[in-house]
Amino acid sequence: MEPLEEKPTVEGFYQHCDRGELMFVECMSCGSKFAVPKGVCGRCGSKNVKWRRSRGVGRLITYTVIHVPPPQFKDQAPYVVGIVELREGFKLLSLIREVNPGDIHVGMELKVKFEKPNRIEWPHWGRYFFTPLKPEASSKTISML
Amino acid sequence: MNRIYVGLLTQRFYTLPSIRLEDLKLKPLASIVSFGLSKFGKREGLYSRELFYEAAQEAFERAPNLDPRRDVQALFIGQMSEYFEHQGHMGPLAADWIGLENVPAVRVENACASSGVALRCGLLAVKSGLYDVVMVGGVEKMTHLPTINNVEILTLASDNPFEQWNGVTFPGLYALMAVAHMERYGTTEEQLGMVAVKNHRNGSMNPKAHMQKQVTLEEVLSSKPISWPLKLYDCSLITDGASCVILTRPDIARKYTDTPIDIIGSGQAYDKVPLCERETLHNIPAAKRACREAYQMAGLSPGDVDLAEVHDCFTIAEIMAYEDLGFCGEGEGGKLIEEGVTELDGKIPVNTSGGLKAKGHPVGATGTAQVYEICLQLIGEAGPRQVKDAEVALTHNVGGSGATSVVHIFRRRG
Numbered sequence: 326m327e328p329l330e331e332k333p334t335v336e337g338f339y340q341h342c343d344r345g346e347l348m349f350v351e352c353m354s355c356g357s358k359f360a361v362p363k364g365v366c367g368r369c370g371s372k373n374v375k376w377r378r379s380r381g382v383g384r385l386i387t388y389t390v391i392h393v394p395p396p397q398f399k400d401q402a403p404y405v406v407g408i409v410e411l412r413e414g415f416k417l418l419s420l421i422r423e424v425n426p427g428d429i430h431v432g433m434e435l436k437v438k439f440e441k442p443n444r445i446e447w448p449h450w451g452r453y454f455f456t457p458l459k460p461e462a463s464s465k466t467i468s469m470l
Numbered sequence: 471m472n473r474i475y476v477g478l479l480t481q482r483f484y485t486l487p488s489i490r491l492e493d494l495k496l497k498p499l500a501s502i503v504s505f506g507l508s509k510f511g512k513r514e515g516l517y518s519r520e521l522f523y524e525a526a527q528e529a530f531e532r533a534p535n536l537d538p539r540r541d542v543q544a545l546f547i548g549q550m551s552e553y554f555e556h557q558g559h560m561g562p563l564a565a566d567w568i569g570l571e572n573v574p575a576v577r578v579e580n581a582c583a584s585s586g587v588a589l590r591c592g593l594l595a596v597k598s599g600l601y602d603v604v605m606v607g608g609v610e611k612m613t614h615l616p617t618i619n620n621v622e623i624l625t626l627a628s629d630n631p632f633e634q635w636n637g638v639t640f641p642g643l644y645a646l647m648a649v650a651h652m653e654r655y656g657t658t659e660e661q662l663g664m665v666a667v668k669n670h671r672n673g674s675m676n677p678k679a680h681m682q683k684q685v686t687l688e689e690v691l692s693s694k695p696i697s698w699p700l701k702l703y704d705c706s707l708i709t710d711g712a713s714c715v716i717l718t719r720p721d722i723a724r725k726y727t728d729t730p731i732d733i734i735g736s737g738q739a740y741d742k743v744p745l746c747e748r749e750t751l752h753n754i755p756a757a758k759r760a761c762r763e764a765y766q767m768a769g770l771s772p773g774d775v776d777l778a779e780v781h782d783c784f785t786i787a788e789i790m791a792y793e794d795l796g797f798c799g800e801g802e803g804g805k806l807i808e809e810g811v812t813e814l815d816g817k818i819p820v821n822t823s824g825g826l827k828a829k830g831h832p833v834g835a836t837g838t839a840q841v842y843e844i845c846l847q848l849i850g851e852a853g854p855r856q857v858k859d860a861e862v863a864l865t866h867n868v869g870g871s872g873a874t875s876v877v878h879i880f881r882r883r884g
Contacts, residue, residue, distance in 0.1 A: 335631045361632050361744050387653070387751060389645035390698040391637065395622040398637040403695075406642055408746050416746040418646075420636050431653050450635060 328375035333362030339450040381437035383411035434458040498732035501723035504533035510711035521712035548584025548608030550833035581627035586837025586867030586876040607714030610832035627870035641697035648786035650751035655801035662785040663690035673824020680830030709830030713839035735879030737763025754872035772796035779840035
């Protein structure tokens with residue numbers, strides 16, 4: 326997908342999430358890719374950075390199960406947080422949901438989902454999270470659609 | 471057994487600031503003439519200002535030739551968060567509470583590296599030539615709040631929109647690093663646990679430590695999970711405490727003490743705050759950069775260090791520190807603790823104070839508390855935990871999950 330002209334910002338990242346789009350930053354100078362929106366490349370310092378849309382699929386490279394939560398996550402404990410390496414080559418920290426902690430392993434394939442914002446006061450962001458990638462549909466199934 | 475990590479020398483780093491290293495080598499940046507530490511623990515009824523007063527009193531008592539009001543020309547005090555006591559502006563508050571004249575008073579914040587960085591600021595102030603005598607230190611008051619509130623305030627050191635918003639905690643971030651280390655190198659939960667056992671053993675000999683009871687490996691491994699694989703005994707303590715150090719120009723140190731300790735190396739580096747943005751998850755690149763600068767300035771290598779106080783906020787952090795500081799090769803941290811190399815009677819004793827693990831981690835106070843232990847060791851006052859013939863020592867202080875790291879190297883003056 327073509328890089329966007331829009332400058333990467335935190336607020337913009339979450340506005341894209343509300344539209345079901347996971348964005349990442351690519352440096353047009355050195356080619357490095359990273360998740361957290363910034364106006365400069367974290368590797369080479371170039372200001373020639375652009376936003377791209379990720380396909381939202383990746384694999385789990387590390388995770389933990391949090392038993393002692395901060396107040397906002399009190400009702401969800403224990404919950405899983407991991408770092409996902411997306412297929413485009415950048416890493417993102419995320420909640421890992423809709424899976425039994427016992428089924429989680431490093432290397433498992435995941436895909437992104439989004440949660441709509443449910444607060445008025447700041448921070449008013451929605452949320453992305455990752456869940457197991459479903460098995461790919463067989464060609465027979467596709468022809469039936 | 472001299473394990474110098476060759477990789478430390480071959481990694482790609484930024485250009486060091488243009489200082490003439492020949493001028494600095496073997497010439498101190500500043501000298502320590504006194505130091506103080508409050509009792510660490512659950513200090514009911516005492517707030518930051520009073521804890522810092524306690525630490526400062528010891529420092530003033532150790533240096534009777536020093537008149538605080540006449541001689542101390544600036545204060546740099548580390549404090550991780552204003553939220554614990556809903557109290558900002560700690561520089562002037564602390565200066566007033568310990569009776570300084572109306573000198574420049576600065577509160578330094580670099581998460582858990584706040585007082586390590588405060589030390590560096592004080593050192594830069596002295597080295598600049600503008601100040602002859604400077605006090606540095608740190609403080610944190612935490613135990614008056616419920617744990618869940620402490621957990622939340624501590625997350626301030628992580629990225630809000632990309633980490634806090636996803637429910638991370640500090641044990642969580644270090645657990646992510648632990649799993650990366652375990653996956654890559656086969657480090658085990660037992661090896662993590664051995665760090666806790668060692669540090670509690672050392673802490674039991676430290677009357678100022680928060681926790682003085684020892685723990686067995688079984689107790690560590692069966693303790694309740696905080697953030698898998700890190701368990702209760704893998705995590706440092708929520709503690710109240712304060713620490714301080716008084717620095718002077720090297721040539722006037724003997725006015726105030728017969729046992730000056732020279733700071734011969736200093737390094738500091740930053741790295742991306744969000745863990746997912748780091749080059750590697752199984753070590754702390756900022757610590758590698760910081761210690762490289764410190765070793766170069768001192769003209770020393772890891773094998774020259776007699777003892778070290780490292781930032782064991784979690785057991786995995788100490789194992790990564792062994793590797794980042796060059797005490798062993800990449801991935802060999804687990805082996806190093808297993809072989810007893812970092813025990814009190816080992817080749818390179820680490821965390822003789824009990825570390826953050828047993829001494830406690832009043833966050834802002836930790837950096838200069840590490841220096842306090844080094845000073846006791848270098849002047850031969852560490853009692854039952856004394857390292858024999860200690861001459862060169864290192865402190866390693868880390869902020870957050872590795873976004874700040876500051877390393878200092880000290881040498882007992884002849």
